[in-house]
Amino acid sequence: MRGQPLLSPVIHREKMAAAPVMMPYFGQQISSKSDLVPDWTRQEVSTGTTIMAVEYDGGVVIGADSRTTTGAYIANRVTDKLTRIHDKIYCCRSGSAADTQAIAEVVAYQLGFHSIELDEPPLVETAANLFRASCYRYREELTAGILVAGWDKRKGGQVYSVPIGGMLVRQPVSVGGSGSTYIYGFMDANYKPGMNKEQCMEITAAALSLAMERDGSSGGVVRLASISEEGVERRVILGNQLPKFSTH
Secondary structure (H helix, E strand, O other), X not given: OOOOOOOOHHHHHHHHHOOOOOOEEOOEEOOOHHHHOOXXXXXXXXXXXXXXXXXXXXXXXXXXXXXXXXXXXEEEOOOOOEEEEEOOEEEEEEEEHHHHHHHHHHHXXXXXXXXXXXXXXXXXXXXXXXXXXXXXXXXXXXXXXXXEEEEEOOOEEEEEEEOOOOOOEEOOEEEEOHHHHHOHHHHHHHOOOOOOHHHHHHHHHHHHHHHHHHOOOXXXXXXEEEEEOOEEEEEEEOHHHOOOOOOO
């Protein structure tokens, strides 16, 4: 009203300060700017994942899904988790994407020098031991599960598993990653020694499809590769071409 003095700035500020605005966040007050940042931005990039490798008479078949996650966020739908180490030696990566990529690059570099010194292609077992050495030496810092597979003239097709911690074991069939828990029984029931390349391709695609349906960190497309004396044959199976297992 006219003739009444205005409130002083000091009193005005005190009144404003006396009524803080409460911003509920799932029942809790936001305490800092970091609460406004999504959780996935503070998570490392992980390959999720489902990987597997199968030996057959004359070579090996390797396969993986293609989903990369950062927490609950899908960072990449078409990642290639089948990494070339040498002409007939590949690895499948699970765990931290940064850790596994770094290890694969180091081993490929070391194996290249080793091949030049010998003047012949390296052995699959040599590559597996290089992975084992790195994973064991830095076991406190790394999150890396690796499957090493390939063909050499001494032992033919071979599959080696290097789980987190740096152990090394050769297996005719090996699976890894978060989706592996869903397909151990499937592989035990369906894999038979003496299967040919096409049969191994089919069972690998089916197992990966099953894991992708059940595991939230696995998805995308299925990447397959057959490694033998003739070389490497790669295939990609799109999501709408995969076998279906769910009942809904």
